[in-house]
Amino acid sequence: MDALTLNLNPVVQLTDEQFFQLCQINELIRFERNADGFLLLMSLAGGLTSIRNANLTAQLGNWNHEEVLGIAFASSTGFTLPNGAVRLPNAELSIVSLK
Numbered sequence: 001m002d003a004l005t006l007n008l009n010p011v012v013q014l015t016d017e018q019f020f021q022l023c024q025i026n027e028l029i030r031f032e033r034n035a036d037g038f039l040l041l042m043s044l045a046g047g048l049t050s051i052r053n054a055n056l057t058a059q060l061g062n063w064n065h066e067e068v069l070g071i072a073f074a075s076s077t078g079f080t081l082p083n084g085a086v087r088l089p090n091a092e093l094s095i096v097s098l099k
Contacts, residue, residue, distance in 0.1 A: 014039075029042070060072050
């Protein structure tokens with residue numbers, strides 16, 4: 001899936017709260033933000049991709065439940081990274097350790 005990159009920095013630098021509000025009022029667009037403040041806009045997944053993602057999420061959640069490794073998140077959860085970027089997890093990044 002290709003993302004559209006949008007640079008608003010010459011006009012406005014979004015605070016974390018403004019970025020959150022932007023995501024909430026545009027629920028049909030998946031947003032990420034990189035460390036430079038550029039917005040990455042991604043389209044929603046299609047039907048076949050959504051089915052595959054649901055199956056992977058179920059498998060990951062079941063595996064994590066059995067292994068008690070941490071908390072599994074869906075791919076639509078935004079995480080703020082130490083460099084200020086906000087990213088959506090994929091299967092490799094979806095477990096947050098509780099240990």
